[in-house]
Amino acid sequence: MYRGGGGLSMDSDPIGSFFLHKPIVLNSFPEDTNHSKWKLNCSNNNNNNDMDITTKGSSSPRTIPFQVNLSCSSDNNRTEMNFFSHNKDDDNKVVPSASASFLPDNHHSTTPPTLDFKLNTGLNLLLTTNTSSDQSMVDDDISANSEDRRTKNELAVLQAELERMKVENHRLKDMLDQANTDYNALQLHLANMMQEQKGEEAEEQEGFDGKLEDNIKQGEHGDVLVPRQFMDLGLAINNADTDEPSSSSVGRSQDRSGSSGNNNNNNNNNVEVASEELGSSKNENVSDDVAVYDQEKKEHGRGNEREDSPSGNAFAGDNKIPRLSPPRNVDQAEATMRKARVSVRARSEAPMISDGCQWRKYGQKMAKGNPCPRAYYRCTMAAGCPVRKQVQRCAEDRTVLITTYEGNHSHPLPPAAMAMAQTTSSAARMLLSGSMSSADSIMNANFLTRTLLPCSSSMATISASAPFPTVTLDLTQSPNPLQFPRPQNQLQIPFPAGVPQNFANSPASLMPQIFGQALYNQSKFSGLQMSSSHDHANTSSQQLGNHTQQPQVPPHLADTVSAAIAADPNFTAALAAAITSIIGSGGAQQHNNNINSINNNNGNITTSNNNGNGNITSTNNNSNGKQ
């Protein structure tokens, strides 16, 4: 029992019991079992250091060491404590068996109950009742001790606050996780519903293919016939615009799985099976990823040879949807657009960056100009997902891992994968939808009004030498931008680190115009070089790996682009998440050193280095629409 305190003070133990050291007048005596609660009043009329509790009318205060259940409830300014039984053998000690009610008079009453537990009993024991009379009876040591105690309690206050913040943070995280879970579930549910609906409508309109085809060409039924994609990688810009021939993205591999016996994951990919049943050239608006793969298949000319044995039950499943004839006027430029790729350059010692998706390696080859082999991966998170990626180390800097994504996920993505997928999706759309439109003038005007914004450290490089349009998100950071030579045929544009999260539904949908504008403007800049040469030998591996020595775009264009991109918070949020996910991967610790803070308050990503992170390189093939 603590006896040295001058003012009201208490000793507490971890379980929350404490001893009061001031006289307290009880409204009822402990023996009065009819009262479940005692109302205790502080009275400082006692000069001894023992805590005294007296009943009203009692002239003999009695020292009461008692324990208090500190998990007391706090109702407004009223704090109640449950007293534990202490020692019944001592005549001098009252053994309260009921709770005591304290009526705090002021000050710390607003402290949350959880804080009351440690710091505020409602009695203002520490500070508010430390009267001069109390101080007069204590010596300096005791005062110092009290001061120290006060400091400790203040520290405890802060700790309690911190604890409360942690709890709140945890609660918010839980809420966020729950929201993500619900979101994914809803997406899945929506996809199922839409597929069912589409199946029904397809049956109803089975005899009106021709009419439907025309409608599809006009984009009137795109929302009905096109299965929802949860992550588009640049190829689902507009359903009306993606009236492209499409067949099974996995048809080539999975429809053959019956014979191969190795790939047996095409059970629920009925859409693709159905598409092949009607011929690869009769598929339309199935999904953009399917279209991508179909296009790829056509480009490689392998589908006709190897898809000669489609399963005979193309329409057996309940999700089987009769394929519709595609428009025959799909030009090669559009085909090129479907081949759009998004490459991510990141420093990582790990063989592959963790992007949240599940991948299966299906091939590895040595690419020309790079001693490091290129690995080919296929997304295995869902049967039939056509997304593929290539992983290869940069020839110049082995620590740089180049991951190139292609295709669209045909399935909901976990939150961990959402970041990268959204980033690549947005980047791909940014590249693919680069056609000049009426929005350019608007965007241009907006850009020019913001050209004074600070130039971002990031870079955008546009090239005309790639067989496929490729956007590279360069997340590596080089102290010297010219450390690695850049091809002369690439245009480098300072670019903010960020990618629109949802191009279709956000101002970031204008990003394609941004890139287009960049392409357009580059012709206006003297000293800029836009090579139209198509060096097929200079393939993606080199393009993705050598983003150096590119002519610099004048700062005003750079800032223009920067400002436009930074205008969309989703853009930066997406890339921030992507960067975070990459950093979270095994060998990307270096990014932690380079990216100190990601500030999304105003749509900008703040990095610690002005040279470098978040380069966005775009390689666009303008001359070859057939690859």
Added chain:
DNA sequence: CGGATTTGACCCGCGC
């Protein structure tokens, strides 16, 4: 034993 990986073969487009 099933899934993932490896790796040689194959196909295709393109350039010469």
Added chain:
DNA sequence: GCGCGGGTCAAATCCG
């Protein structure tokens, strides 16, 4: 037509 390079397949192999 041939060679080159990219991309993919699929049997063999590895691995948990």
